[in-house]
Amino acid sequence: MATEPVTPDAPRLELRDPLPPVVDTVAALDDTCARILAGTGPIALDAERASGYRYSQRAYLIQVRREGSGTHLIDPTAFDGLVPLDTAFDGNEWILHAATQDLMCLAEVGLYPEHLFDTELAGRLLNLPRVGLAALVEHYLGLSLAKEFSAADWSTRPLPEPWLVYAALDVEVLVELRNLIDADLQQAGKREWAAEEFESLLLFQGPPERKEPWRRTSGLHKARGRRALGIVRELWQARDAIAEERDITPGRILADASILEIATSPPHDLNGLKGMRIMRNRGPRRFVGEWFDALERGLALDEQLLPTTNQRVDGPPPPRAWADKNPVAAERLARCREVVTSIAEANDLPTENLISPQLVRNLAWEPPTEVTLESVSAALTGQGARRWQVGLVAAQLTDALGTASS
Structure with missing residues (x-):
């Protein structure tokens, strides 16, 4: 979640209970499920990923809080799935902030909502000026919520304690926040609208797949002509395959700017590629053979197989x-x-x-x-x-x- 400014003198949100241990054993998960079943009311959830570090969008930590149950920090990577947790939720309402960011990674471990309340989407329906979690906590509760670890590498093990505190705080007041926002929705006559929006989220399957995802390469306009675009496509696809296999975010393997530099000024041979400034860093240099193979494929493509200079779009033009x-x-x-x-x-x-x-x-x-x-x-x-x-x-x-x- 993006960092948003908060009032400097707003008191800091603190944990009301001691920081719980990370749930990473079957016995601990069974205990968590029992505690959640013994709780009451809706269930606050959040998930932490490692988007800037990993290729996958899997959850590396799941936070759960329920009245009478307390907060639970669950390591989903320690289990084959979290179906017992889904069973413990027993069809109760989930409270999520920006649900579309988390629903897919939660489904990946066997967690599926039957009812939900999205505090960010509700804030939008209320036309609030800022709808990030920190902004809503400040607006409704007068508390500041720091977001300093939102872009951390949550695949790190063990997770540092300050990160765990940060994660626990993300669900600390979600129940209270949900109730205050819900009251505003009802007062504004928008509660039924929100209910339809929340119901539609139950069917969310992620963003539609792009037909030509390589065209999202930053600075693509610098690639002049179909041949250069063909090289960009081959390099992008080679990078994507490596990134997926190694579960590393693609930009950490070869930057978009480097793809464009190779495509716009292609070297004549492997030594020429090795001598490029962008190959001085260890990351790109490790796969220089793969980049050269991709470059050769792009240079050898038949004219009819080269991508068009106009981006293909579904639906009407810009x-x-x-x-x-x-x-x-x-x-x-x-x-x-x-x-x-x-x-x-x-x-x-x-x-x-x-x-x-x-x-x-x-x-x-x-x-x-x-x-x-x-x-x-x-x-x-x-x-x-x-x-x-x-x-x-x-x-x-x-x-x-x-x-x-x-």
Whole structure:
């Protein structure tokens, strides 16, 4: 989670109970499950990964807190799975902050929610200016929550005690926070909206897979021409294979800038590659043979197999190109955006939480053959809009589409 500024004089959140030991044996896990079963109310959860260090997004520590049970710090790497813990949760509501960050790694160890409350998403629906965990703790409880270890290498063993304190604090007040936010949602008339949003998270399967993930290489615009792009693709794929095999984040093996340097000024032979400045560091130099093989593959690719210079995208092109490619659609999009902004302001919502911007672009680019309230509502629902969202925007979007295309 990103660090957010807090009020300098706000008192620091402290643990109310002694720091618990890390659960890393079957006996300790059985005891944890028994304690959680004996507790009451919803269950606060968090997970720590090692995204900046590891290729995988697995959880390296899972924090659990429940009223009457206390806090538990569980090392998931010590077990084949955590199905007993899932059973102990017994269908109770989970409280997560930014649930989409943790749901996949929790599912990987056998933990699946039946009901949940996402404090970050709830904060967005309330249109709060800052919705990070530290900001919400400060806003609702007047306490500061340090986030100094959010980007730590949580695959480290043993985990240092200050890190464990930090991890325990992330669930220390989640139950209280949930109750205060829930009261605000009810007062704002947004509790049913939140319930639909939380229900949709139960089906979350992670972000959609990119067809050409190598195009996310930072600075790709520097690769001029299809041949250079082909080299970038080969180097990126070679790096990704090494990173996955060794479970190391790709950028620690070969930086994006180094990929671009090789692709834009390809050396003539292996010695030339070894002599490049970027190969002086031990990390890239360890795999210089793999980089040279990838370079040769990129140079040898048939013209027809080279990637195009235009990025392939699913759905409509970037809106900046609409005026030239489809001016009628550009007009529709402008009117739809005006409608969305107006409705969001009237309901005190961020526009992106009122309705997905991509969904609006899809609708404006290719509206239903017959623009009616029913057809627009169906199009919105078919692309994942929730009932409350459709109820707020469908009628006015129908008018905007009809007016713009008339």
